[in-house]
Amino acid sequence: MKTVFFAAAALLGLAAAPAWAQGPVSGRLATANDQAVPGATIRLDGQPVGATAADGTFALPAVPAGAHELSFTALGFSPIIYAVTGQPAAQQLPPLAIEASSSVTPEVLVTASRANDRTATAYTNLSKQDLAKQNFGQDLPYLLNQTPSVVVNSDAGAGVGYTDIRIRGTSNTGINTTINGVPLNDPESHGAFLINLPDLASSVNSLQIQRGVGTSQNGGAAFGASLNISTLDNRREAYAETQNTYGSYQTWKNNVSFGTGLINGHFTVDGRLSRITSDGYMNRATSDLKSYYFAAGYQAKNTLLKFITFSGREKTYQAWNGVPEPAITGNRALLQTYVDNGELSPADAARVLTEGRRYSYYTYDNQTDNYQQNHYQLHLSQGLGQRWSLGAALHLTRGFGYYESFRAGRKFSNYGLPNVVIGTQTITRTDLVDRKWLNNNFYGGTLALNYQPTNGKLQATVGGAWNRFDNDHYGEIIWARYASTSFLNQRYYFNNAVKTDYNAYARATWQVLPVLGIYGDVQVRHINYAINGVEQGNQDVTTRASYTFFNPKAGATLTLGHGHQLYGSFAVGQREPVRSDFTDRPVGDQTAKAERLEDFEGGYRFNRTDLGFLGANGALRFEANGFYMNYQNQMVATGQLNDVGTALRTNVARSYxxxxxxxxxxxxxxxxxxxxxxxxxxxxxxxxxxxxxxANYEPVLAAARTSTISYSPGVVSAHTLEGQPVKGLRLALLLKTVSRQYLDNSENKNRSLDPYNTLDFRLRYAIHPSFMKEIELGLLVNNLLNREYSANGYTYSYLDGNGTSQTFNWFYPQATCNYLASVGLKF
Structure with a gap:
């Protein structure tokens, strides 16, 4: 692999010799009385390219030949536009003066939840262009795979369908996800199911990943990271675009996007329609995904009003059961153990031998998950003089759907039905098909009041949110071999859950000295949670829980000179248990405890674009961030799953x-x-x-010891080598490595995922003919070296009658070498 990687580097390096790009542009943004303006958004020809530093300085690595518009927008200031012309040599612009104003921009609506160089936290910003490079139709987690501490996996094996992301070993149940400041995480499970919003990335304007606790957010607490997604953008010019992808496993992506541009100086309309289908790498792991996005906005000097609606509908063949270990290893003796233990039937075992690592547990033709999620958001940003602005939003998310399953030999009593008596024969079991439904509404409002004086030294936000989630869970029998007294769509369980969540926070950054800034953030969050009713088997899941959390945060930054910064922070995060922490415990057991995290972060940043040895257009950035996350009562995965593929968890008193x-x-x-x-x-x-x-299902406890947390690799790395041998053609190699992950907390190698590394190849070639804006051809080859690996799995063990430990592992194999090819048109 090293040979391939460095050979490619050498070839790209030779191709780089005849550079066509022009030189860097740098300068400083300040007020009329020479007060620095930090954090201003910089755009080149309307596209975001960076932000001003704490001292107001900025540096763009390169500006192409020709005339361009460089624009600056900042909260509390009027936008300014500066004309620049790409030149071979570096350009130092004259001091740029920006005037105070109450005009508002779309950035105001996400300012309250974004981190910056003043907040002393670890974060990564990705622009629309960054996401577009990797967007061939795979789910959003795969577009983030090259960012720090990220591990992704796919149930179907190829990044389409159900996917998951872990950051610092924390699954998406510990990752706070918001879209335009509105919570996306399911309030009961805490998961952010991005499969319900296919091709969302095509409508994202910017995305920020905050690692650790980060800044105060709306919705569930961040226990590993936050994903702050913004779709708010006002494109001044009308446009129409389409992207079309075809690839391995009959994967298709087609979308159409359009926008009116600014109409009469006030109105904008934008939209997108998308469709993604795939057979999946795993057998019978198909996906049929559809979505839309629509936004209508009104903009005046002091007011920005925007209505946004987006929706996704998914139908996926269930692949969440995974693949038994013998299908991966080909070990026939181990396969027989699975048969003897009832993990597999003889017929399933025969299929394991023929299907191998692409084996699918399910064979019923409609073993599918079906869900639709409709989002409605109304955003208001109002300027209140030169120093204040208000951001507010109302939202409604409507979700409904079911998964359908064939069940063999189920007891009538588990479905509340009497046995069937035929003559002298009593039938106690039947094959049947059921559907488990969710039907929910999530609604509420968010509010943020922002303050920034004209000198830019102080930035403050006071905000909060109120949200309510009302969710019906129920099951229906739609077919049975022996119907007993049931009727069509017989409902055999029902429970309702209501969760109310409200929070208030205050946050401020203060540039005490030109080289020293401090940051403070406090949040109070209160949750009421109630479940009424029964689950399958007439299990009473009635639950009452209430929590109040106080979460303080503080930090400081120190500028050591041009391009150098030190930072450090401390933050507390707390969160409540999820639904399954209550319902998957023994009846009446509500001992699941809230978790607490104390997060210490500190690091060094270096950012320079004026280093001569890199040439006129060179750039060098480096960051080292250290973290210590101290947990009390952390919920960790046991390695087992419940009947819908959700990881079972347990509290551990102390962990880090x-x-x-x-x-x-x-x-x-x-x-x-x-x-x-x-x-x-x-x-x-x-x-x-x-x-x-x-053998009697009684728990057996081992001796206490220090152990590694499940699904938490000790080493994760990502490397991207990209070159532009000719204008418009960009080639990239992407290397990802992940060390061993344990499937439970026993630190037993026999219950683990082997380390793996993958190498991908990406090509993008764009031309700009006279009759349209752009034609772009793309190619993504995943797993170029054809590695066979699994990125996720689960396990469970027991002691048999002889006292011997029996372990059963199930894995989620990922696709071997595969490709996606795309054509994009812009008008």
């Missing part, structure tokens, strides 16, 4: 994650660049007692 995240970027003449990130971490549970079950 600590490590360092190293990130770097270097480019020369905009012709060749290398970005790299490496995370080294320790993820430990103190005094952990492994639990197995004997």
């Amino acid at each position: 994650r600590r490590g360092v995240e190293l990130s770097g970027f270097i480019s020369a003449n905009d012709k060749i660049s290398l970005s790299t990130t490496v995370t080294l971490s320790q993820n430990r549970i103190l005094d952990y007692q492994d639990v197995t079950y004997d």
Whole structure:
């Protein structure tokens, strides 16, 4: 692999010699009385390219030949536009003066939830262009795979359908996700199911990943990271675009996007229609995904009003059961153990031998998950003089759907039905098909009042949110071999859950000295949660829970000179248990405890674009971030799943994650660049007692010891080498490595995922003919070296009658070498 990687680097380096790109542009943005304006958004020809630093300075690595518009927007200031012309040599612009104003921009609506260089937190910003490079139709987690501490996986194996993301070993149940400041995480499970919003990335204007607790957010607490997604953008010019992709496993993506531009100086309309289908790498792991996005906005000097609606509908053949270990190893003796234990039937075992690592547990032709989610958002941003602005939103998310399953040999009593008596024969079991439904409404409002004086030294926000989630859970029998007394769509369980969540926070950054800034943030969050009713088998799941959390945060930044910054922060995050932490425990057991996290972050940033040895267009960035995340009562995965594929969890009294995240970027003449990130971490549970079950299903506790937290690799790295041998053609190699992950907390190698590394190849070639804006051809080859690996799995063990431990592992194999090819048109 090293040979391939460095050979490619050499070829790209040679291609970089005849550089065509022009030189860098730098300068400083300040008020009329020379007060620096930090955090201003910089756009080149309308596209975001960066932000001003704490001292108001900025530096763009390269501006192409020709005339361009450089614009600056900042909260509390009037936008300014500066004309620049790309030149071979570096340009230092004269001081740029910006005037105070109450005019508002779309950025105001996400300012309250975004981190910046003043908040002393670890974060990564991705622009629309960054996401578009990797967007061939795979789910959003796969577009984030090259960012620090990220591990992704796919049930169907190829990134389409159900996917998951972990950051610092934390699954998406610990990742706070918002869209335009509105919570996306399901309030009961805490998961953000991005499959319900296929092709969302095509409507994203910017995305920020905050690692650790981060800043105060609306919705569920961040226990590993936050994803702050913004679709708010006002494009001044009318446009029409279409992207079309075809690839391995009959994968198709087709979308059409359009926008009116600014009409009469006030109105905008934008829209998108998308369709994604795939057979999946795993057998019978098909996906049929559809979505739309529509936004209508009104803009005046002091007011921005925007209505947004987007929706997704998914139908996926269930692949969440995974693949038994013998299908991966080909071990026939182990396969027989699975048969003897009832894990597999003889017929299933025969299919394991023929289907191998692409084996699918389910064979019923409609073993599918069906769900639709409709989002409605109304956003208001109002300027209140030169120093204040108000951002507010009302939202409604309507979700409904079911998964359908064939069940063999189920007891009538588990469905509340009497046995069937035929003559002298009593039938106690039947094959049947059922549907488990969710039907919910999530609604509420968010509010943020922002303050920034004209000198830019102080930025403050006071805000909060009120949200309510009302969710019906129920099951229906739609067919049975022996119907007993049931009727069509017989409902055999029903329960309703209502969750109310409100929070208030205050946040401020203060530039005490030109080189020293401090940051403070406090949040109070209150949750009421009630479940009434029964689950399958007449299990009473009635629950009453209430929590109040106080979450303080503080930090400081120190500028050491041009391009150098030190930062440090401390934050507290707390969150409530999820639904399954209550319902998957024994009847009446509501002992699941709230979790608490104390997060210490500190690091060093370096950012320079004026280093002569890299050429006129060179750039060099480096960041080293250290973290120590100290948990009390952390919920960790046991390695087992419930009947809908949700990981079962348990509280552990004391645990921690600590490590360092190293990130770097270097480019020369905009012709060749290398970005790299490496995370080294320790993820430990103190005094952990492994639990197995004997032949009578009684728990057996092992001796207490320190153990590694499940699904938490000690080393994660990502590296991207990109070159531009000729104008418009960009080639990239993307390397990803992930070290061993344990499937439970026993730190047993026999219950783990082997380390893996993958190499991808990406090509983008854009031309600009006279009759349209752009034609772009793209190619993504995933897993170029054809590695066979699994990125996720689960396990469970017990002691048999002889006292011997029996372990059963199930894995989610990922696709071998595969491709996606695309054509994009812009008018």
